[in-house]
Amino acid sequence: MLKPSSFLKIGALSIALGSLVSAQAEPRDLSTWNGQEELARLGGELPEGVRCLSPEPDPSFVSPPLFATDAGSQADCMYRFTRPTTDYDSTVIYEIPVVFHIIEDNAGVGFVPYAQVLNQIDVFNEDFNALPGSNGAPGNDARIRFVLATVDPMGEPTTGVTYSRNSQWFNDGGQYWNTLAWDTNRYMNVYSNNGGGSGLLGYVPGLPQQGNVVGNAFDRVVVQWDTVGKDTPHGLPWDQGRIATHEVGHYLGLWHTFAGGCGIPGRCYRSGDYICDTSPESSPTNGCGVGKVSCGLPAPVSNYMDYTDDACLTDFTIEQNRRMRCTISQWRPLLARIIQPSTLVTDSSAVSLSAGGTVTLDLESSISMGSWFYVMLGSLTGTSPGVALGNGVVIPLTYDPYFQLMLSSPGSAPFKKARGFLDHNGRGRARFVVPPGSDPTLAGLQLYHAYIASPDAVTFTFASEAKGLLLMP
Numbered sequence: 001m002l003k004p005s006s007f008l009k010i011g012a013l014s015i016a017l018g019s020l021v022s023a024q025a026e027p028r029d030l031s032t033w034n035g036q037e038e039l040a041r042l043g044g045e046l047p048e049g050v051r052c053l054s055p056e057p058d059p060s061f062v063s064p065p066l067f068a069t070d071a072g073s074q075a076d077c078m079y080r081f082t083r084p085t086t087d088y089d090s091t092v093i094y095e096i097p098v099v100f101h102i103i104e105d106n107a108g109v110g111f112v113p114y115a116q117v118l119n120q121i122d123v124f125n126e127d128f129n130a131l132p133g134s135n136g137a138p139g140n141d142a143r144i145r146f147v148l149a150t151v152d153p154m155g156e157p158t159t160g161v162t163y164s165r166n167s168q169w170f171n172d173g174g175q176y177w178n179t180l181a182w183d184t185n186r187y188m189n190v191y192s193n194n195g196g197g198s199g200l201l202g203y204v205p206g207l208p209q210q211g212n213v214v215g216n217a218f219d220r221v222v223v224q225w226d227t228v229g230k231d232t233p234h235g236l237p238w239d240q241g242r243i244a245t246h247e248v249g250h251y252l253g254l255w256h257t258f259a260g261g262c263g264i265p266g267r268c269y270r271s272g273d274y275i276c277d278t279s280p281e282s283s284p285t286n287g288c289g290v291g292k293v294s295c296g297l298p299a300p301v302s303n304y305m306d307y308t309d310d311a312c313l314t315d316f317t318i319e320q321n322r323r324m325r326c327t328i329s330q331w332r333p334l335l336a337r338i339i340q341p342s343t344l345v346t347d348s349s350a351v352s353l354s355a356g357g358t359v360t361l362d363l364e365s366s367i368s369m370g371s372w373f374y375v376m377l378g379s380l381t382g383t384s385p386g387v388a389l390g391n392g393v394v395i396p397l398t399y400d401p402y403f404q405l406m407l408s409s410p411g412s413a414p415f416k417k418a419r420g421f422l423d424h425n426g427r428g429r430a431r432f433v434v435p436p437g438s439d440p441t442l443a444g445l446q447l448y449h450a451y452i453a454s455p456d457a458v459t460f461t462f463a464s465e466a467k468g469l470l471l472m473p
């Protein structure tokens, strides 16, 4: 919440924003609240510089009291408080089923092709998982995946996309969610329409932490139809599907980076956006915000929860990711499927000695092991018994001459990058290279590989699973 005294300093944009925030301090009746009526209440247009109607933190909202013993509970990610412990960096992947409701007007304006919806799911996965090689690659891996639902609430097969024609709904009027919503405990319901017009690009009606949101039909994400997916019909600057990424951030419990302006110094988990590793920000960023300084610090202009142009967004912070993971586990407990991920992924389980080839081994740990030192090891004998590392960690490879070779002289084994450093998300890639015309007498050998990792290159506290590789003639 911006203080009146600060309005004078930060210009017309924030005055407009401040009036919107004040207007929203009145509680919404979420069962009926929609963009069309909200826009009418605002005089038919959004205040200058506003594009998202998701709520701002209400300073009068009272959460239940917190106790230290509440760690690992809803108390870690409350409406106006975050305790983003490393517990939320667990390696578990959350997979969220999505149903996309495409709402067109009676003339068919607002049609979004199925391929474009798939495209938006790709953007979610790039942005929330910092997928290497994608626009989201520079970010931090939240280990949250999205899939279009394959089974509907009745248990029938589905494409995960519904199409409706209704001009009132297209203008975000009426209570379309009462007709269209799938169980909001178990599906993320995304609606595309024109958001009521007037430049509104998206919103969620309320955050899960408000209470009495999850499980109600109105629990939803709404986005402007022409911003869905990559290379959108909307065009610049909302052309890369990041409007929906931003709104899903709200859906998973995040506030705007500029919520609460500069916040209270030294109390960043209890003021502002309730996150400490997003720099405080007094006003939203328009354009790319290159070089923007706010509240005396570089502004978080590349953060998905700012208003920056799609092309210039790259990240959620580590603490935002923890707050989202807390929101999923504590406030949306029925939503996500929990996946225990592989820690070592290979693209082949066999390689030909005569033809040669390269097998890629992707090292997948977690962001809590970012920049750790790793050593790839192998065995010709098997995976059990493994080798104890001395602190309860066992690498699932049997000690033998191949193990010894990789341990003592990794350069002599047929590996590229048999040791090195994981990236900031705890990922790495090694390659096992077999030149064409390799010794045919090795055919039939079954190799196993795994890696160990260490924060200081001295004490190894992590061992991956093992993956086999068969040498073929």
Ligand SMILES: [Zn+2]
Pocket (backbone or CB within 6 Å): 052, 053, 054, 246, 247, 250, 256
């Ligand atoms: Zn927003």
